[in-house]
Amino acid sequence: MTKKSKLVVAENVEQAYQKYRQLKLEVDAWRQERGSYWQASLSMSDESPYLPISDLPQDAIIELWQRLNLSAKVEINDSDLWEMWEQLKSGNNRMEAEMATRLQIAVNGVAKLASQTVNETGVPEQKWNPRSSEHPEKSVVACPVCGEISTLAVLTAPDGKRVMHCNTCNFEWPVQRTGCLYCGSEDSKKLFYLKNEAFPGIEMGVCQVCGQYFKEIDGRMLYAADYFWEDMRTLPLNYATERWIEEQVRKDNQIN
Ligand SMILES: [Zn+2]
Numbered sequence: 725m726t727k728k729s730k731l732v733v734a735e736n737v738e739q740a741y742q743k744y745r746q747l748k749l750e751v752d753a754w755r756q757e758r759g760s761y762w763q764a765s766l767s768m769s770d771e772s773p774y775l776p777i778s779d780l781p782q783d784a785i786i787e788l789w790q791r792l793n794l795s796a797k798v799e800i801n802d803s804d805l806w807e808m809w810e811q812l813k814s815g816n817n818r819m820e821a822e823m824a825t826r827l828q829i830a831v832n833g834v835a836k837l838a839s840q841t842v843n844e845t846g847v848p849e850q851k852w853n854p855r856s857s858e859h860p861e862k863s864v865v866a867c868p869v870c871g872e873i874s875t876l877a878v879l880t881a882p883d884g885k886r887v888m889h890c891n892t893c894n895f896e897w898p899v900q901r902t903g904c905l906y907c908g909s910e911d912s913k914k915l916f917y918l919k920n921e922a923f924p925g926i927e928m929g930v931c932q933v934c935g936q937y938f939k940e941i942d943g944r945m946l947y948a949a950d951y952f953w954e955d956m957r958t959l960p961l962n963y964a965t966e967r968w969i970e971e972q973v974r975k976d977n978q979i980n
């Protein structure tokens with residue numbers, strides 16, 4: 725029984741991966757053909773976030789989204805896409821899941837042009853404040869390029885330097901080597917690392933000081949060509965971590 729359900733999960737993951745991979749190849753083709761055109765039209769702010777998602781060229785997003793729809797053999801008019809896009813912006817999302825996924829991949833594909841620009845022109849170093857007093861829990865994990873929150877850290881080869889990886893625009897930036905990424909606590913007794921043998925090279929860091937968790941991929945043990953997919957594939961670890969935290973909270977309440 726258990727074996728069978730494990731197999732089904734594995735097959736679903738494999739299928740999902742094939743679909744995802746096809747879309748990713750389409751994004752790569754689009755970037756080859758259209759990337760430099762759109763890249764030239766980006767206007768970056770001189771403070772972080774340099775190019776928030778809300779300021780990305782919408783025509784580029786629609787263009788890529790439509791291309792992904794074609795690749796998935798979904799026929800839809802540009803005007804319908806614009807309408808869905810407008811609805812989404814006004815906080816009204818009734819899109820079907822696969823349509824929403826293609827949109828997300830399109831947004832990421834366009835956002836990647838921004839991080840590419842920042843990487844090419846050099847990061848305006850330290851212009852962003854790693855831990856501002858206003859939002860100490862968010863500032864270090866908000867992507868300096870697109871402003872989205874990252875929960876994924878990578879220990880890079882060869883020396884284990886820790887960087888945050890943005891799953892939206894792919895930008896990476898250095899962060900403190902140890903301790904909690906959210907509150908900065910270096911108290912190792914209050915930082916727990918959870919792992920599961922099904923996912924070697926990945927740990928979930930849980931901080932008891934601020935109650936938040938993050939995922940950490942050890943790039944020295946696990947080579948991942950695509951961190952977005954790696955994060956998706958290992959979502960069961962996030963669910964397990966959330967359950968573990970709930971359980972701890974429940975126990976604490978019983979003791980007190
Ligand atoms: Zn980003």
Ligand SMILES: [Zn+2]
Nearest residue numbers: 904907931934
């Ligand atoms: Zn913390």
